[in-house]
Amino acid sequence: MRSGDQDRPGEPAERRGTSGADRRERRSLADARPAIESAGTVDVEVERLVQGGVGLAFWKRFPLLVEGAAPQEKVRVEVVESRPDYARVRVVEVLRAGADRVAAPCVYYAECGGCDLQHIRRERQLPLKAQAALETLHRIGKLRDLPEPRLVSGQSSAYRSRAQLHTERQEPEAPPSVESPATPTEPADATGSRPPKVGFRTRGGHEVVDVEHCLVLDETLQQALGEVRSAVRRRWEEVQRSHREGDTRQSVPQRIDLLAGDGGRWVAAPLLPALPRGDVEISYRVGGRDYRLACDAHCFFQSNRGLAASLVEAALESIGPSTAPGDRDGDRDAGADGGLQLAWDLYAGVGLFTLPLSDRVRHVVAVEGDRAALRHLRRNVRRRAGRVEAVGRDVESFLRQAVGAVRRGEQQQPQLVVLDPPRSGVSKGAMRSLLHLTPPQLRYVSCDPATLARDLARLDRDYRVERLVFVDLFPHTSHLECVAALRRREGGGEGGSDGAGADG
Ligand SMILES: C[S@@+](CC[C@H](N)C(=O)[O-])C[C@H]1O[C@@H](n2cnc3c(N)ncnc32)[C@H](O)[C@@H]1O
Known part of the structure; x- marks a missing residue:
C-alpha cells in the first residue's frame, strides 16, 4: 500500500518547508482559496479515500476533502468549510x-450522521x-518498517449493540395554507x-434525524429503538x-444511551419510565474459552459485540501460553516458567x-478511571481474586x-502492557512514564489512526511494530479499530529488564 506523500499540497502549512x-x-494556495469560495460549484476528479472517509481531490492544486465521494470518480462539489x-x-x-460506488441501502443516509460510507x-x-x-x-x-496489516471483518449490517440516541424538540406546526397543505410525519396535538x-x-x-429503522443496529437495539x-x-x-399546569421543570432527555446484551436483553440510560435499567450480561469466546461480563449503559463497551472477541484475539495473539484446551502450541511468548508473570x-x-489476559499471564493489574466502569470491572474479576487486581x-x-x-525495586516491571485509550490517545504524561518503564511488549488498541500515529511515533525509538491488525468494528462508517503489537527494540529502552519477574 502506498504511503502518504509528505510534500504534496494538502499537508498542513506548518509541515511545509x-x-x-x-x-x-x-501563495498559489492562498489565491485558490477565495476563488473556490466564490466559484459556487466546481468539477473535480477524486483521487482516493483518505482518513475520515472523505475523498481527496485538487482544484487548481488546492486540496479538497470531498464528503460523499468514491475513489476515481468525477464529481461536482460545493464548499462546506x-x-x-x-x-x-x-x-x-x-x-x-x-467503480466502488453503489446506491446507499439506507433511506436516511443522505442526512443521518451515523454512517458515512454506505455509498461505497x-x-x-x-x-x-x-x-x-x-x-x-x-x-x-x-x-519506518510498518508490517502489512491483517484485515478482520464481520457482518456488515445489524451489528451495532451500543448506540446513542438523541432527541430534538419539533417546532409547533404552522397552520396549513391553501398553497402547501401540511403533511406531518407525526400527528400534532391540539x-x-x-x-x-x-x-x-x-x-x-x-x-x-428522526429514525424509525436503522440498518446497523442489531436486532435487539432495533426493537429497543421502537x-x-x-x-x-x-x-x-x-x-x-x-407545563400546562405551570410546572416547567420537567423535560425530555436529550440523549439516551442503549446497550444490548445476551438473550435479547437491553438497557437504557438515563432512565425513562418503562425502559429497562441496570446491567446486561455480555458473553464472548476467546482462545476456546468462554467469558462473561456485566455492564450497564453508562459504561464504555465495544459497539460491535459480534467482533469484540476478534478484537481481543488480535490484541492477545501470541501471548501465552493459554490454558485453553489444545492451545499449548509452544509458539508463544514464554517467560521463565513458560508464561508471562505480570501484565497491565x-x-x-x-x-x-x-x-482473557488473566488466563495467559500469571497476574494482571487492570486500571480504569471511570467509577461506573470500575464498579463493573471489580465485579467482573471477583472470581479471579489473587490473579487480577x-x-x-x-x-x-x-x-x-x-x-x-519499579525503579526503587518495590514493584515488578510488567512484561506486557495493553493500552486501549479513548480517541484522544495516550496523554503526554502517561507516555512519558511508559517510556521510562519501556516494558518488553505493548499492545495498543486504537479507534483513531491519527492519535495512534502520533503515539507510535513517540514510541518508535524504543519499539518496533511487529504486527498490525485492522478490525472493521463499524461497517458502513469510516471508523476503524487498529491493534498494534509492539516489541522493545534490541538495545532500546531506558527502563526495566526483559526477563520474567524483572524484580525492579
Ligand atoms: C476505549 S475504552 C476501552 C475499554 C476496554 N478496554 C474495552 O475494550 O472495553 C477506554 C476506557 O478508558 C477509560 N479512561 C479514559 N481515560 C482514562 C484515563 N486517563 N485513566 C484511566 N481510565 C481512562 C474510559 O473510562 C474507558 O472505560
Whole structure:
C-alpha cells in the first residue's frame, strides 16, 4: 500500500518547508482559496479515500476533502468549510461514478450522521479504510518498517449493540395554507405541538434525524429503538401536561444511551419510565474459552459485540501460553516458567481484555478511571481474586507512581502492557512514564489512526511494530479499530529488564 506523500499540497502549512518553491506554493494556495469560495460549484476528479472517509481531490492544486465521494470518480462539489490550506466540500452531483460506488441501502443516509460510507460497495470499504489508516500512520507518524496489516471483518449490517440516541424538540406546526397543505410525519396535538424527533445527529450538525429503522443496529437495539420512541413520546406528553399546569421543570432527555446484551436483553440510560435499567450480561469466546461480563449503559463497551472477541484475539495473539484446551502450541511468548508473570491492562473498561489476559499471564493489574466502569470491572474479576487486581485510578497517576516503585525495586516491571485509550490517545504524561518503564511488549488498541500515529511515533525509538491488525468494528462508517503489537527494540529502552519477574 502506498504511503502518504509528505510534500504534496494538502499537508498542513506548518509541515511545509521555507524554500522559495514552498513560498510560491503557499501563495498559489492562498489565491485558490477565495476563488473556490466564490466559484459556487466546481468539477473535480477524486483521487482516493483518505482518513475520515472523505475523498481527496485538487482544484487548481488546492486540496479538497470531498464528503460523499468514491475513489476515481468525477464529481461536482460545493464548499462546506474552507481553511487556509484545504477546503471541505460535498458532492452535489456525480458526473462519472467510480467503480466502488453503489446506491446507499439506507433511506436516511443522505442526512443521518451515523454512517458515512454506505455509498461505497461493502467489500471495498475495509480495504479503502485500511489504506487511508496506513497512509495516516506513514504521514503523521513517519513510521519506518510498518508490517502489512491483517484485515478482520464481520457482518456488515445489524451489528451495532451500543448506540446513542438523541432527541430534538419539533417546532409547533404552522397552520396549513391553501398553497402547501401540511403533511406531518407525526400527528400534532391540539396546540400544534409535535413529539420530539428520536434518532441520530445529522452529518456534521446537531439537529436530529428522526429514525424509525436503522440498518446497523442489531436486532435487539432495533426493537429497543421502537420502545424508546414510544417512551419518549409518553414522556413528552407528560411534560406537555405539567407545563400546562405551570410546572416547567420537567423535560425530555436529550440523549439516551442503549446497550444490548445476551438473550435479547437491553438497557437504557438515563432512565425513562418503562425502559429497562441496570446491567446486561455480555458473553464472548476467546482462545476456546468462554467469558462473561456485566455492564450497564453508562459504561464504555465495544459497539460491535459480534467482533469484540476478534478484537481481543488480535490484541492477545501470541501471548501465552493459554490454558485453553489444545492451545499449548509452544509458539508463544514464554517467560521463565513458560508464561508471562505480570501484565497491565490500562484503560480496562469493564474488563473485556482483562479476563482473557488473566488466563495467559500469571497476574494482571487492570486500571480504569471511570467509577461506573470500575464498579463493573471489580465485579467482573471477583472470581479471579489473587490473579487480577482492579485499580481505580487515572492511568497517568497510576503510571507515575508505578514507575517510581519499579525503579526503587518495590514493584515488578510488567512484561506486557495493553493500552486501549479513548480517541484522544495516550496523554503526554502517561507516555512519558511508559517510556521510562519501556516494558518488553505493548499492545495498543486504537479507534483513531491519527492519535495512534502520533503515539507510535513517540514510541518508535524504543519499539518496533511487529504486527498490525485492522478490525472493521463499524461497517458502513469510516471508523476503524487498529491493534498494534509492539516489541522493545534490541538495545532500546531506558527502563526495566526483559526477563520474567524483572524484580525492579
Ligand atoms: C476505549 S475504552 C476501552 C475499554 C476496554 N478496554 C474495552 O475494550 O472495553 C477506554 C476506557 O478508558 C477509560 N479512561 C479514559 N481515560 C482514562 C484515563 N486517563 N485513566 C484511566 N481510565 C481512562 C474510559 O473510562 C474507558 O472505560
